[in-house]
Each structure stands twice: as structure tokens, then as C-alpha cells.
Amino acid sequence: MEHHASILSDWVLLGLIMVLVALLLLTVFGFAVYSGLFTEVVVSAGSPPVGSITLAYKFRVGPYGESGQLFTDGCSISSKLYSIGVYYDNPHTVSPEKCRFAIGRILSEGDAKPSEDQIKRFQKYGFKIFSFPAPSHVVMATFPFTTPLSIHLAVNRVHPALDTYIKERKLCAHPRIEIYKEDRIYFVCPLARQGDFYVPEMKELERKIRAAEAEDAQTDITG
Template sequence: MLETVLLLLIGATICAIAITILFLLRYIGYFFKVNVSTGPSLVQKVKIAYKLHEGQLSDCYQLLTEVSFLWPEKRYIIIHYDNPLSEKTKLRSAVGVIVTGETDKDFEMKLDEHKYQYIELPNVDYSVKTTHPYVTTFSPNLAADKAYRALNCYIHAEKLCAHPYLEIYQDDTIHYMVPLSKQNDFYVDEVIDSLSSN
């Protein structure tokens, strides 16, 4: 009798753990299906403050965590100048925060104190885009592979000229977009200089 009760308790515990794991995976977007389309861009002529990052994609997301810690209520942005799924060890990305419409002097001073640079992004009528839930600091790493594989497949299948890759973090959603025009206006000076010297 005691053995039966123990077995039932063990079985119930295993089931509870499995259900909890499945719930957590669903919550963080593990089962989320990425849908790609073309349409109006989320970014419409905005000014951003950024730091240039060169390195692995996962390290880029660590810098994003720093940005979100400094300014938890802002919209964050990453511009990837290399294909995020590339095997290159030094991927170039601008990581920062959208500052358009900001009038907080303390915020501006903090940006200058942390040595952020500025660029104004252009209006773009259409881009290739998709979304993914943003619920934890692990969400960008989880979403990147799915989102960028889907975007690359779509761009290749439709034979589109689309670059660079943008991630905009707004509320509980990561918006991925790849502009279909004015692409050169998304390149920061440091990347332009590196391209010119090659």
C-alpha cells in the first residue's frame, strides 16, 4: 500500500514538473510560430542613441540587457549590419534606444555619460517583417534563430534586396524588420568607414 502511494506521488510530481516546463516554454514563446510579410515599417524617421558592438550575437544581447537596465521604460533597437545567422565571429551591430520625442534632460545626460552616439533613421514605406513575444531577457536569444531563418527564407524566395536587419523592442513584442529601401541610411558612420577601408 505504501509503495503504491509513493509511486502515485512520484508520478504526480513528474506530471506537475512536465506541465510546468511546457507552460514556461509556451510563455516564453518557444512554440510561437513566426509569420513573415511585407508591409509598412514600424520605424518612421526616428533618432536613436547607440553603441557599436562587434562580436557574437549572444554578446550583443548582453549589451541590450545593459540598455534595458539603464532605461527600463524606453523602446530599444538593434541594427545588425551582418546576417545574424552568419558564422562570422565579429558581427557588427548598433545597439541602443529610441530617443525621438524625448525631452528628459537627465536621460540625455545619461546617454552622453555612457558615450552613446546618435543617428537618425529614415522613413521607409515597406520592409520585410515579423514579430516574436518579448517576455524575459532570454527572449531575444530564443527568438533570433526562428525569426532570422524565416526572414532569410522569405527574402531569398522573393528575390528581394533587403538589409540591414532591425530589432525593435516595444512593450512585450520584438519587431523584426528588414528595410526594402533607403538601406544605406541605416548604416552608422563607424560601419560606413569600415566598409570604405575594405
């Protein structure tokens, strides 16, 4: 009898474990669905979902994976403001250590002006202040921003869709701008006046590259 009771007890325990595992898997699956796992990614071209903005940002050269800490830095200063990321290089064609990006928080939109207190607070922690004009025409997409997992899903699903759309139509659309606003992530790629969305550090790097290329070309000509 004791042997049968022991076997029965083992089966009950195994059954409970299986139920718990099933519940855990269902919870994880539900969390992934809520985060946007099956959300359809629709890419289109047209008027932008945002206007002109003033942002506080930090510029970096290196793997895009390092952007997370910069997002955290901005959020720790003011959690109420929206986050923004501007990515200037294609990580599929540019080595990770040479990728250039700016991460920060949106201080104001449209005709509104950021407060001096906000500006000073961000500058105190090493952020720069810059303004982007309202883009006239963009390639864009959106994705749910409901959990931290949404960011990972968006990166792996939206960017390939943008790449395909831009390549098929032979468009010149850059840089990649991500705006985290309430429960949506907006992906915006300007189709005109892209230089307006280059922060000063990026403009300086581009100027140095052009100068070096011109010097190399002159050297080739003169022998």
C-alpha cells in the same frame, strides 16, 4: 507488516515524485507556449511598423551572442525605453568575430525630440546618439515578447523565416533591425536606402573596406 508498510510508503513517495515531475513538465511546457513556442511566424513586405527614431547605442564587432550585455547596459540606464538591435552581417556567411552590430535604446520616435537629460545620461555611460529615418518599405515580422525565453524562440524561428522569404523573392533587405516594444518584438529589414540605417562606426568600416578593395584592384592592374 512493517515490510508491507515500507513498500507502500515507497510507492506513495514514488507517486508523489511522478506527480511533481508531471506538474513541472506541464509548467515548463505552458511557459514555452506562453513565450511563443507555437506562434505562427508571418513574414510580409510593406509599410514599416515604426517611423523615424533617435537612439542611444553602442557599436560592437564580434559574436552576436555578446549583444545581451549591451541590452542590459541600456536597460540599466532607463528601463522605460524600448530596446533596439541592428545587425549588419549574416552570421551564416560571416565569421562570428567579424559580425557588426549596434545595440541600444530608443530615445524618441517620429517628431518627438529626446530630452537633453536623457542624451547626457546615456552619453555618460559610453552610448552614442544617432537618428534613423522612417523606412519607406520593409520586409517585416513580429513575435510575442512575453518572457525572456521569447527572445531565444524569436531568434531561432523568425530569422530563418526572414531568410527564406528574402531569398525566394531575391530581395535586397538589410540590415536586420529588432525593436522590443511592449509585448512584441518587431523584425524590420529595409528594402531601400539601407545606408541610412548604418551608424557612423559602420559607415567608417565600410569606407575602409572599399578603400582597401580599390587599392587591391589598382595593384592588380599595375602589377
